[in-house]
Amino acid sequence: MTNPSRPRILVVSGSARLDSHVHEMVRIAAEAAESAAAEVQVLRLHELALPVMRNGDSEQNALAAVQTARERASWADGFILVTPEYHGSMSGCLKNWFDFLFDELAGKFAGVLAVTGGGGGDMSITAVKTSFSWCHGFTLPYHAAARGSDFSADGSLHNQSVRDRVHRVAHDVVRYAPPLRAAWEQARSLGHGVAAGVAGTHG
Numbered sequence: 684m685t686n687p688s689r690p691r692i693l694v695v696s697g698s699a700r701l702d703s704h705v706h707e708m709v710r711i712a713a714e715a716a717e718s719a720a721a722e723v724q725v726l727r728l729h730e731l732a733l734p735v736m737r738n739g740d741s742e743q744n745a746l747a748a749v750q751t752a753r754e755r756a757s758w759a760d761g762f763i764l765v766t767p768e769y770h771g772s773m774s775g776c777l778k779n780w781f782d783f784l785f786d787e788l789a790g791k792f793a794g795v796l797a798v799t800g801g802g803g804g805d806m807s808i809t810a811v812k813t814s815f816s817w818c819h820g821f822t823l824p825y826h827a828a829a830r831g832s833d834f835s836a837d838g839s840l841h842n843q844s845v846r847d848r849v850h851r852v853a854h855d856v857v858r859y860a861p862p863l864r865a866a867w868e869q870a871r872s873l874g875h876g877v878a879a880g881v882a883g884t885h886g
């Protein structure tokens with residue numbers, strides 16, 4: 684049951700792998716957002732199994748997975764986006780999720796988390812922030828990345844510094860998403876003129 688007084692945060696897992704460290708980051712982020720009094724939903728892209736986006740395909744637009752992706756994104760005030768670093772970028776399934784969305788992300792706020800094999804995560808984090816920004820969303824100027832060596836054999840994240848950063852990201856997304864969305868909706872109410880800013884370019 685939706686409680687309108689609580690910020691609504693969607694945590695998106697960009698992993699297509701069942702046994703992925705990304706899921707541990709998602710779990711920690713979701714718990715942290717809940718502890719900050721948010722209403723949290725988790726979208727696991729390996730479960731949703733979106734097809735590769737075909738622009739303008741009405742049959743594909745009617746698929747339950749596509750509608751779920753759009754409805755969950757519309758529901759959210761803010762996002763915590765978690766990606767594995769693949770070839771210096773975000774995962775293909777997370778980019779594909781973006782490709783189904785635009786208005787659902789505009790005027791909203793996101794924090795970004797990454798899991799890498801050994802790199803610092805900057806490239807995948809920047810890729811996610813760029814795509815969110817090109818959907819007219821705003822991102823937190825702070826993020827967290829975990830390397831494979833930050834996880835124990837049982838899959839738990841043992842690096843306390845990374846864990847703290849994940850918590851900071853989650854708390855900030857819960858903090859900033861609602862006022863940003865309220866400001867955006869107020870701007871949209873001004874119509875399509877220049878005084879409405881970028882919000883005025885949306886329907």
Ligand SMILES: Cc1cc2nc3c(=O)[nH]c(=O)nc-3n(C[C@H](O)[C@H](O)[C@H](O)COP(=O)(O)O)c2cc1C
Nearest residue numbers: 700703704705767768769770771798799800801802
């Ligand atoms: C296709 C592919 C590309 C990858 N590219 C990178 C990379 O550019 N940099 C890096 O540090 N790790 C890279 N890795 C390792 C993954 O980042 C690492 O396995 C993953 O992010 C950790 O999450 P996982 O538990 O889902 O594998 C790559 C892995 C795959 C499968």
